[in-house]
């Protein structure tokens with residue numbers, strides 16, 4: 301369990317703010333092992349989303365080095381970073397971001413289409429992914445017909461259907477009630493255990509934190525505490 | 537590449553009615569372009585055919601001195617074509633004269649044509665079988681403007697080659713119906729032999745009409761003008777109408793394209809999150825742009841399908857039954873049949889298809905190229921624009 305899937309060295313992120321600059325991340329040093337179930341926690345504005353976006357190569361570091369899956373994301377070409385996301389990274393968003401005109405099946409299928417998988421492979425993998433999240437009966441429905449909890453489960457299925465090594469989840473429970481938040485977290489916990497997928501969260505939701513095996517506390521753009529929890533399985 | 541088309545297709549089909557309304561706007565341009573150009577092409581084809589059948593044949597062999605555009609060339613523009621060169625040619629002698637229908641005076645162009653000819657549709661056989669002293673033929677419009685009917689006598693006066701006046705009473709033995717104004721208005725047709733005798737120009741002609749078998753060869757004092765050269769002014773005139781009216785359907789096309797531009801420009805604004813999601817899932821911006829551009833381009837294909845659906849019955853009707861025009865070609869100085877049958881060539885359809893697809897693609901690309909400068913993080917937040 302000590303294969304380093306992510307290495308962050310001296311990461312600084314600054315945003316231009318008119319005349320001056322705003323420093324959102326200040327000298328972050330962290331590593332993640334394969335199969336971790338970790339999360340960035342901290343108050344609003346502490347930099348959780350910023351760091352997650354950099355790990356997902358959607359944003360670039362201002363200074364420092366961030367190596368994801370052996371790729372230094374600080375100087376990847378647009379094509380290479382798209383490829384990295386396509387093959388190795390699944391995203392889960394606070395607002396689900398499902399495509400409203402596609403069915404549940406098609407939403408999940410899209411990442412496999414981008415990977416040019418055959419129809420048979422897609423069918424099999426999508427069916428399996430929907431089973432993992434318990435939505436096998438909703439394949440034909442469209443997102444507007446789903447509840448928030450169901451929508452987020454579709455998003456999880458979409459993120460994991462391609463069996464990525466890393467799933468980045470930004471406030472995945474923020475739009476869900478307590479019951480659904482737990483269902484979502486348990487689903488991801490199960491996937492983490494069975495598929496050895498690395499999950500990294502950004503959250504300030506206590507319900508999410510209960511499940512994390514590692515909590516990285518961010519405060520004002522710095523890591524203030526990095527704690528590893530004892531393994532426990534929560535039941536609702 | 538195929539994937540972005542598939543996704544674009546799905547996006548459009550799923551958007552339902554909105555897609556079809558946009559496509560409908562563009563389909564009007566498509567249908568009008570095909571309708572209008574089909575009509576002009578049909579007109580052009582009929583006009584060319586009429587001109588060939590009534591006057592041009594497979595070309596004219598003109599006496600070097602004769603210029604049909606210059607009335608002063610008639611006096612000297614004639615000659616004897618050596619016998620060995622006369623194969624596959626129908627002689628016509630042109631002369632000036634005056635008729636006096638009901639006491640009015642009307643200058644006419646007298647055309648003497650070989651009565652045994654079968655190269656042009658001038659019904660010269662009537663001249664051969666007629667027992668009247670000086671049988672002549674008139675086009676219907678000429679007959680109307682002179683107030684003459686079949687069987688009417690009319691005084692015809694002319695000068696012979698030496699300038700001496702002479703006159704006879706001619707008889708209108710036939711009135712023919714033609715769309716070609718330049719064998720009708722102001723003209724009087726008679727037997728070549730008779731005109732040669734009247735003028736003293738034995739064996740002479742102003743020009744010869746070639747038939748299909750004619751092989752041109754250089755002859756001193758004579759110039760061969762081939763069919764295509766003769767037809768050029770006819771085609772040019774009709775094509776001028778074509779370009780003149782292009783403004784009408786280009787305007788309609790512009791409106792259709794504007795609708796697409798608007799839809800696509802609004803789409804990338806409204807669908808920022810979707811764009812961000814696609815990028816997060818591993819699409820490059822280039823691929824996202826191609827997907828949106830493909831959507832816009834596909835509107836044109838939908839427009840063609842839609843236009844084809846309601847346009848085809850119309851096109852078939854117009855090709856079969858034609859459109860009637862109340863204006864006479866005579867007043868416009870151009871060949872125009874009373875009924876024009878539209879002609880829809882493969883070239884017209886392919887050209888229109890390409891015009892629509894290419895312009896819709898460009899417009900859509902114009903609307904969506906903004907994606908290239910989008911920050912994916914901002915797009916996901918819906919704040920990239």
Ligand SMILES: Nc1ncnc2c1ncn2[C@@H]1O[C@H](COP(=O)(O)OP(=O)(O)OP(=O)(O)O)[C@@H](O)[C@H]1O
Pocket residue numbers: 315316317322324342343344345346347348349350351502504
């Ligand atoms: N594009 C930007 N330009 C300027 N400042 C930015 C930009 N994006 C983020 N910031 C700032 O960086 C800081 C960290 O933002 P970030 O979104 O990472 O916070 P967060 O921890 O995810 O907060 P929340 O819990 O509210 O989601 C904030 O102060 C934010 O205002």
Ligand SMILES: [Mg+2]
Pocket residue numbers: 348349350470502
């Ligand atoms: Mg955040």
